[in-house]
Amino acid sequence: MICIKCCDHGQTTTATGLVGEALVRAMIPTWYVTFEVRKRGLLLRKRSPRETKTFATEHEAKLFARARLDEGLAVFAGTINPHLPRRLIPSSGIHAWLADEQDSTSRSEMDSE
Secondary structure (H helix, E strand, O other): OEEEEOOOOOOEEEEOHHHHHHHHHHHOOOEEEEEEOOOOOOOOOOOOOEEEEEEOOHHHHHHHHHHHHHOOOOEEEEEOOOOOOOOEEOHHHHHHHHHHHHHHHHHHHHHHO
16 A cells, blocks of 8 residues: 655545556666767766666666667667566667657547547
8 A cells, every 4th residue: 555645635546556656666666778888088087887776667767778779979878677577778779769768648649639
């Protein structure tokens, strides 16, 4: 059982079953995006040339990946274990992965008309 406190009225609501599980899953990062970090100035210590950010949804991960890709950075992404199905999107497949989002968005817009 999950208790959610409403900020406006101070009331507490409980969520059970699938709704509660969905809320918990929404808060847990299931996607990651790794991208190259550009060198800036003189480095005092050796550091990793990559940085990774985590996201709760694939949509958020795609938005971030698109922004890094637009900056000209090498990007790859995937799901965090133990999330199933496991996905790994190599940098060579990022454009196709991002295109899937646009295709599904345009299909849903056509369906709603």
